[in-house]
Amino acid sequence: MPRTRLWLLTAALAVSGCAGPFPQSTLQPRSDFARATDALFTDIFWWAALVFVIVETLLVVALVRFRHREGRPVPKPMHGHTLMEIAWTLAPAVILVFVAVPTVRTIFATAGDAPADALKVDVIGHQWWWEYRYPELGVVTANEAHVPVGKPVQVTITSADVIHAFWAPRLGGKRDAIPGRENRIAFRADSVGDYSGQCGEFCGASHANMRLLVRVDADSAFERWVAAQRAGPAAPAAGSLAEQGKAVYSRSACLGCHTIQGVSPGVIGPNLTHVGSRSTIAGGIFPNDSAHLAQWIADAPALKPGSIMTRMKPPLTDADIAALVAYLQSLQ
Amino acid sequence: MSEPRGLKSWLTTTDHKRIGLLYFWTAFGFFLVGGLEALVIRLQLAQPNGHVVSAETYNQLFTMHGTTMVFLALMPLAASFFNYIVPLQIGARDVAFPRLNAFSYWVFLLGGLLLNASWFTGPLFHAGTLNVAPNGGWFGYANLTERQFSPGPNIDFWLLGLQVLGISSLAAGFNFIVTILNLRAPGMKMMRLPTFTWMTLVTQFIIITAFPVITVALVFLMFDRFFGTHFYLQQAGGTPLLWQHLFWLFGHPEVYILILPAMGIVSDVLPTFSRKPLFGYPVVVYSGILIGFMGWGVWSHHMFAVGLGPIADSVFAATTMLIAVPTGVKIFNWIATLWGGDIRGTTALHFAVGFIAMFIIGGLSGVSHASPPADLQQTDTYYVVAHIHYVLFGGTIMGLFAGMYYWWPKMTGRLLSEPLGKWHFWLQLVGMNLAFFPMHFIGLLGMPRRIYTYSPDLGVTDLNLISTIGAFLVGVAILVFLYNVLRTRRRGERASNDPWGGATLEWSIPSPPPVYNFSVIPTVTNRLPRWSTDRHGPIQDPPATPPAPIHVPGGSWWPMVAALGLPLMALAPLTHTLWIVFVGAAVLLFGIYRWAFEPFEV
Amino acid sequence: MTHAAATHHTSMGLDSRKMAFWAFIGSECLLFGSLISTYLVYKGRSVVGPYPHDILNIPFTSVSTFDLLMSSLMMVLALAAVQRGDMKWGKIWLFATALLGLVFLGGQVIEFTEFVHKGLTISTNLFGCTFFVLTGTHGAHVAVGVLWLLTLGTRALQGKLGPANAMTVEITGLYWHFVDVVWIVIFTVVYLIQ
Amino acid sequence: MPEAGHTGEHVHPTAEVYLRVAAVLVILTVLEVGVFYVPVFHPVLVPALLVLSAAKFTLVVMFYMHLKADSRFFSFLFGAPLLLAVAVMIALLFLFFGALTLRGTAGAG
């Protein structure tokens, strides 16, 4: 059967991970958590493949061998066979034991909390962006999380509005972000790099646009990042465009929704204290450059369906927007 | 005694065969609608950053696609066979409650229209768009579906439509349970029932137990949305998880409601075309019952990502995996039925075998979902979408098409063209594998489901394009089927009583059967009444003309009138107009009253 | 529903309507089961009062419970009367059942209004949500039952209900007793176990 | 009831039985309320009440709904869904009150 071969071939390709850059592939795990689930899946896959091959072969053989031919005598009526029934009840049951035991083992292996000294990260899902808080480090950021390589990380997940699911495939499986509840996962990333992911639970108009990035840093880079994030916002140079931008920001609606340390306390949108240091904006869907920032500030819902950040009323002038962009970019 | 004609005779009909045809065409129409929605979905996803439809429309499309396929296409397509075939298989003149049966149909039709009206009624709600179709996904997770996050009428349409449809299914459930248990021909013991009838019976039991649960879940949602309760709101101490539990308590049994009838069809088709009795009949029947039963203990496997804790996850993983055992037993018995047979490769057989081949794939991916840690990577990705389409399309739809080709001559009096049927089959088989097989990889490579757009960086562009091509191939296959149907209407070969040499009672009477079905109710002495086996010869078919005149009940308007009351009542919350609810209730009660006390002889 | 069906031969020797009705009652078990489950899982989770012990009036509801129990008695007596062809008592008991049903509903109206006055509405807290929807659904069932009984009673007055329709009365009774049984559970689970 | 004979399902008790059952039901209800008010019973309040109400439930179903004398099939039609409903209720209580979870936080719903 050609389909069988195709399945095996393509699967082998995908499992071995040599079929191109797949930034969200679950088959290229880069943490203990993701490796555990991947190993389990590989196990199950081969059992399934075995069952598939046996059963489909039987089916095809039956069809070929017993297809109608002229003059074939009327078949003997066979009503059943107790021994065979028992056999094909037991055989799958036995196979399932081989699936169930590692399953339960992995459930318990991946369910435990990380050691007490693990880095704690609180993840809060919002329509349609991610808020990250590092309670022990006093850092608050959005959409891009940083974690150190090789260190256990304890992630606590919840939501501010509807149900989302936090998912960075190469670092581990999903966990739902449920309002009024805290879920936890723990993992230890094993190589430095950028791991993308996205929201896994349908959460409304822009569910597709609720992406995320986890940056696994080497120790020193992580410490530098933390230090930068803990510092207050950069003060714009006197007379610069950025300083005008700060003024625009301070008299516009922005401050009702956004926090910039020492400037505004809003909590509806992402914390902008260090927005300039992030590589993307708006739930990871646009690069953080002047053009996109300007468009975003002018008309966010046009870029992102349903965005909670509405168009500003009255609309900002182009000059104001340019100033705002300069200001935001200065917030490294 | 002659067949009444004209529109009125269809509107007032209580004949199970006509109601079966009404179900069939209505459900098939909805299947095409759901399929068209799927094609638009596939067009949008053919490329990354697609622009065929907007995000909002896309969300409506997949919600309505899922809802339509499940509640308006597959369940009622199965119901059309329950209606048409079950009474014939058990040697009955009609169902136990013919007018209740008509009521079920009208409620289904009106509920379906109510749901789909949401595509065109935006302006009535000052929505600014034409379409205000439901947009919360087919399982409408709270609290996204609460008023706070879904202020428009979209979710109202969904919850009211489902509420109405539930009543239709429940009414039909009671009806068929009684029909199968009580209207069997003399000698038709339970263990002589055709397998399709058995699976119908099991399905009805699942329906009457599972639907009340979603009714309650929807009532809560309705109260939350309209009357300010907090059933699914964490601010008041509640939790949106209550919805998930209630929905899946219904939802998982629901998937067996969808598959068991198809399994019944396959169990009837295979013996006919391999000229061999079903292997292990009692085992197939018991495993069906067992599947229905076990289906109640696994619902939380849809909630592995919720974080129920390791013990609950383990328990639900184990119960879920166990279901593979009775299902496997069925598969092996089917293969054993073919084994040693004299297999005639009719189109119906093709589809039945296609069912087995494809369902296995879906079942096996199901088992991989059943492992919670593995599922954490799979849930809410295209890997799940692959699973559901292998079981629902590769399974249920294949099985239903087997039934269509098998019973078409009985239902219409003409045989569908076999060569066209083969074209249909192969196109559909290749098409569905092209459409759905790549979804396994798309999912494993990290593409979530329910996203209207994806980034080219994901590396799944080509796979998505293949999938879209496959979907259109399925569309072509369906067009071939439609052409076959049209051609058959005009030029199809006329069917004898028994074009296939079937063993069960429906083949002992003319095609299509006369209004009264059996001129003389047969007496059955074994499980394969029309075949000769070691112990029995075939029974005599009933005479062509009835020896004594047979009374046939007339039609009734009241089931339809009563049915009208329900969507009317649903309009009240939709339009925020209280008095309409009283009008609706009055219509419903009046209809039931007249129907209860009108003279009607069965 | 017609009486004709009853005269047919049936495979199980059981009346079709009665069988359908038992299936319906089975189905209702899951309806009320889900409602009661919800009440139970949300028990004690309200974040603001009033709470059950602030507001439930046990003596009052005990009387309602007693009333419903007595209506069940009336109902079986009605059935017995109709079965033996005693239509005079049949009518009396049927109307008595309906009357007790109405009394129960009246009690519920009084109870609900009092609760609202004491600050418990359907949207006050989780207790309000689950309590009103559960007891309200039960009340709606009672109301349907009363309508049904009154219809039968009226037909009896018109002379259209006789011993030949005993099955109709029996089925009505099944419904009525089931509604009573549900109340037995609600009374315990909601009112007594606080 | 012309068909009462051959359907063989009518072994209805007499009015006297009905009255006796009613008397027991009333006594049980009084006991229930009694148990509720008498402090001595409070340690066993919940089990006592559950037993009492189950007894009432059974009496009504057995005698007023005739399940005791009627076809056993009706008992199945009623009993199976009833058991299912009870099982679902117990499962949900376990899931919500966290008896099945190891972690405190996971128990909250």
Ligand code: HEA
């Ligand atoms: C026809 C409908 C149907 C059927 C029959 C099934 C059958 C099964 N399903 Fe599926 N399922 C759905 C429809 C169906 N499902 C739908 C619609 C959803 C998604 C809902 C949504 O989220 O939108 C879903 C989702 C779903 C999930 C949740 C996934 C997620 O969201 O994360 C899971 C998890 O356990 C699951 C498991 C199973 C299992 C174990 C079976 C088993 O019954 C399969 C048993 C069959 C076999 C295993 C093959 C034959 C057996 C043998 C040949 C014997 C030997 C086999 C072995 C030893 C393994 N299904």
Ligand code: HEA
């Ligand atoms: C119940 C049965 C059922 C069936 C039969 C189908 C059939 C199909 N389904 Fe669907 N599907 C679901 C049930 C079903 N589906 C469910 C429950 C969901 C989840 C929804 C949710 O997430 O809420 C889903 C979700 C779903 C998605 C995921 C959407 C998303 O998550 O964003 C996709 C994507 O490709 C898809 C595709 C298809 C396709 C291509 C078909 C095809 O097989 C359709 C074949 C039919 C036709 C092609 C139409 C008939 C032909 C014509 C009308 C003639 C015109 C033809 C041409 C012009 C060529 N389905």
Ligand code: CUA
């Ligand atoms: Cu957040 Cu999807």
Ligand SMILES: [Cu+2]
């Ligand atoms: Cu399921």
